[in-house]
Amino acid sequence: MTSLDPRALRDAFGSFMTGVTVVTARDKTGAPVGFTANSFSSVSLDPPMLLVCPGRFLSSYEVFAECSHFAVNILAEGQQEVSNTFAGYKGNRFAKVAHSNGVYDLPLIDGALAQFCCETHQAIPAGDHTVLIGRVLAFSHTAGDGLGYVGGSYFSLGLEREMDAKVPTVCGAIISSGDKVLLEREGDAFRPVQISGAERGGQRNRLAKGLVKRGIHARIEQVYSSFNDAESKQHYTFFLALSDQHPAPEQAEWVSVADLPDLTFASKGIHHMMSRFAREAQTGDFALYLGDAERGDIHNFR
Template identity: 45%
Template sequence: MTSLDPRALRHAFGSFMTGVTVVTSHDQSGQPIGFTANSFTSVSLDPPLVLVCLANQSRNYDALVNGDGFAVNVLAETQIEISNTFARPAEDRFAGVNWHKGPAGSPLIDGVSAWFDCTLHKTVEAGDHVILIGEVKAFDVSPHPGLGYARGAYVTAATTAEPAGTGPDLVVSALIERNGEVLLVDDGQGGAMLPEALAGPDGASATVRQLIADTGLTAEPGFVYSVFEDVARKRQHIAFLCQAGAGAPVRGTFVPLAQDGAGEAGLEDISDPAILTMLERFAREATLGDFGIYSGNQRSGEIRQIA
């Protein structure tokens, strides 16, 4: 369990993709209840508040609106079946799911990317939904990459890779960040680039781990920060945000994203315009602590805000 220090909490909100969550609580008889949701948002750091949205027609409406609190379980990329289980009608959604009681009393699912255990702070009626605002009493974040959902399909490192010969090449890059700086490597043509490679037979997740290992740094792949198609070069590009630990890289150099709090600096050697645009966006979002995941092509697309 992690300290409720505001800086730790801000890092937790920004360190994973919150596309798929399971909101859990218990009914009046003490039995666990839960549902799959993708409307989890941070509201405040002082006090630490988060919100989720619940349909007025939900079978869990009375228990959650009149209950003591709830937990938000941010699913890991290996937990698609758990997401499906809690999205479908079932008598006991917790059957076959490993879980334990959290510090504030709500059920916490084992193996998730992160969890936030909350007491109920306030409810707000909003059309055909009710907004549940919870005060975070305890939370924790694991190194497991989060499970996303976009365009009607789950987004994971494993499912992003296409079999060889069935589509465009999949290029994986590592956006390795540390203390406001990003790691750039020589592109071999007098410019700079992110560490990148074609996805290997073991998929994108294994590829990004190898990219990190090649730098000599200690880091874990975080959430998928950007997915875009380079139509001209027939490539699909996926970038993972990775937080690096201490130590000097054996390959590449850390370059500041911003200087003196104004504008982007140190990125002028980036040779790929699409990557430069992505890093300029990351520099702005890192300053605000408000991240989004991009999907589209190298010219235009959509940014989905995440907590």
């Protein structure tokens, strides 16, 4: 048998996009138990069956391996906290999450998109997990988008689509050449080169096309900052870019990086970003910012 690298195998399995469920049951004393699971699959329509795989590492493993009934709750987007609670919280998980009782007193998570109450059909030990197959006795379903999971992170397709459709997006570039940055004027204030427009889709392509249209020659590199600016009610995505276009293209000017913190910019969020750029340009160690104009996370590339 080939020996497989467990870390690489876990990553490969994790590349499969799934939803997220919380699987619940009651132990012998009647206390509710539950864990987060993405190993859910529908199995059969007639008779109605589904499966989920509890791992031997679960503190509640014995309960699930031997239970006569269990429930599966498919989480809705926005229920990350519920997922995190049932994946990691060591106290009473049910005290933190609103729930009710279904048939056989099975705990059902409020706000879940679908809830299935099952009778155990078969529990098949399989390596370090058990394949728990349930026959669906009762279920409920509400329309909506589910919470997504891939590569160890959650995603919310519905929310992301909505944001894409609602928030006007401006993309731009912090174009540098040695110790200078290319800036434009907006009234009395400065701003990095920006391309706005109704066109949707790949920001990088949009930016590249926009720069060419404006006669700016620059090589677009990594995304540098993506944030919602409450002041201008816009979403900004800025890339880093390099150029050796001298003199400056029309309607833009080369400004010294060292002067950036003292300049007046079109908004507080942009001033914040440009000051960070001036700081990071000293070492060339640029990080990615995701958040809003006030608060966000810096992600280091290395």
